[in-house]
Amino acid sequence: MEKILNYINGEFKAPIQNNWLENYNPSIGEVYGQIPNSTSEDIQLAYEAAKLAFPSWSQTTLQQRSEILSNIATGIIDNLDELAKAESIDNGKPLTLAKSVDIPRASSNFQFFAQAITQFSSEAHESIGLNAINFTLRQPIGVVGCISPWNLPLYLFTWKIAPALAAGNTVVAKPSEITPMTAYLLSKICQKAGLPKGILNIVHGLGHSTGQAIVEHPRIKAISFTGGTSTGAKIASTAAPMFKKLSLELGGKNPNLIFADCDYEKMLDTTIRSSFANQGQICLCGSRIFVEKPIYDKFKKDLIQRTKKLKIGPPLETSTQIGALVSKAHLEKVKSYIDMAEEEEGGKILYGGDYVTVKSHEKGYYLQPTIIETNDTTCRLMQEEIFGPVVTLTAFDTDDEAMAMANDVPYGLSCTIWTNNLNRSMHFAKNIESGIVWINTWMMRDLRTPFGGIKNSGVGREGGFEALRFFTEPKNVCIQY
Numbered sequence: 001m002e003k004i005l006n007y008i009n010g011e012f013k014a015p016i017q018n019n020w021l022e023n024y025n026p027s028i029g030e031v032y033g034q035i036p037n038s039t040s041e042d043i044q045l046a047y048e049a050a051k052l053a054f055p056s057w058s059q060t061t062l063q064q065r066s067e068i069l070s071n072i073a074t075g076i077i078d079n080l081d082e083l084a085k086a087e088s089i090d091n092g093k094p095l096t097l098a099k100s101v102d103i104p105r106a107s108s109n110f111q112f113f114a115q116a117i118t119q120f121s122s123e124a125h126e127s128i129g130l131n132a133i134n135f136t137l138r139q140p141i142g143v144v145g146c147i148s149p150w151n152l153p154l155y156l157f158t159w160k161i162a163p164a165l166a167a168g169n170t171v172v173a174k175p176s177e178i179t180p181m182t183a184y185l186l187s188k189i190c191q192k193a194g195l196p197k198g199i200l201n202i203v204h205g206l207g208h209s210t211g212q213a214i215v216e217h218p219r220i221k222a223i224s225f226t227g228g229t230s231t232g233a234k235i236a237s238t239a240a241p242m243f244k245k246l247s248l249e250l251g252g253k254n255p256n257l258i259f260a261d262c263d264y265e266k267m268l269d270t271t272i273r274s275s276f277a278n279q280g281q282i283c284l285c286g287s288r289i290f291v292e293k294p295i296y297d298k299f300k301k302d303l304i305q306r307t308k309k310l311k312i313g314p315p316l317e318t319s320t321q322i323g324a325l326v327s328k329a330h331l332e333k334v335k336s337y338i339d340m341a342e343e344e345e346g347g348k349i350l351y352g353g354d355y356v357t358v359k360s361h362e363k364g365y366y367l368q369p370t371i372i373e374t375n376d377t378t379c380r381l382m383q384e385e386i387f388g389p390v391v392t393l394t395a396f397d398t399d400d401e402a403m404a405m406a407n408d409v410p411y412g413l414s415c416t417i418w419t420n421n422l423n424r425s426m427h428f429a430k431n432i433e434s435g436i437v438w439i440n441t442w443m444m445r446d447l448r449t450p451f452g453g454i455k456n457s458g459v460g461r462e463g464g465f466e467a468l469r470f471f472t473e474p475k476n477v478c479i480q481y
């Protein structure tokens, strides 16, 4: 049984109350370790360490800071195999995915912000005719909180921590209690990479207690959160009266709009991924597929055929394309949407819908990738985030109809459009209600770009200088001469 420990002030510590939670391996449905069930006392300890470390960290030269972050990036890549295996066991995702996407990206996050901070600049405004000059200092905030979800565990955890540290803050961070392992391994890498003690503190535990204690802490002045929309609302209501800076990256229900003039084979290959990668548990997955009528029947047949071929199996086997869902509770939630599809929602299951029993992993949380045909854009399947290997399929006639259906959701994270018509591309790019638009591609990321959603998908943007701006306070200095 692997016992994960908190990482506070550069040391590994058991939780003060000595309470522990069980950590499951979803591919076999069994407990394989324990994690701290931390309380506000542990958060206070982490806060004090971070507070003590702040003055010196905020004054390290950019070169020193950059070198340490770069060492962490290298440490992650040096431990690629161990981290990828740990991520796959903890989350249920295919090892091949963890090895090719999750862990390399976690390293890139540190490498990117190690460089970005050396290029970050602030503004100056000359007040012409008044003999005055204004310049803006961008100073680190102090101790900040970073809270992340289970779907891309190390990838999203580091996406917050790296810019927070690069900007000169010290951090109290909490990974998801469902997938804590790679955050624990990261703390060991940080220790080896020469990150001085107290700068990054990783505290494990439940959302409503450990996470809530971070958000409630009166001296933790900014919270960067990625997770569900209802959790985001709770965090906002706790933090607002204390006027904390908030970055909220929340749920999605993204449209995938397919027009008859698209590059069909590229679209089909990518749509398989945008529907079912990571068992559909990516906030950017295109879970609502809309297809122009002339190619609807062909696409439907091809999508079903290609989905049937996806290999569901043990995450650690290299041939596996669809692994286990992250937890039993999540499996049951996703299945409950499938179960309501035909009887209550007027949908038709074209493929999938059943649990899968994987040999020698009989208690694991496996589900068939599922395609549901429906024309009712107001039904729960089309309105609520399912966050599993489930897509809806709907035909449309006109561009206006496609636009209306795409925008008819409370979410606005991302959108994918498949067309070779430039005017249509621009029209959709401008009018679609989402923070991210992909045209003829999906999940292609350039870390300099603003990342985030509108509507119920969140507030604020991560990525590039947006993240460094979030993790700094601008202070204007006006000098008259």
Ligand code: NAD
Pocket: 147, 148, 149, 150, 151, 152, 156, 174, 175, 176, 177, 205, 206, 207, 208, 210, 211, 212, 213, 215, 226, 227, 228, 229, 231, 232, 234, 235, 249, 250, 251, 252, 282, 283, 385, 387, 413, 452, 453, 457, 458
């Ligand atoms: P979640 O909201 O249940 O939990 C996310 C994190 O918040 C966890 O660490 C959890 O312990 C913590 N938490 C829960 N309650 C809290 C509270 N009251 N105070 C402070 N922290 C609290 O989300 P999840 O189930 O882990 O992740 C899935 C969700 O994340 C989906 O909705 C998905 O769309 C979203 N997501 C969004 C993005 C994005 O970039 N927009 C990326 C990935 C995932």
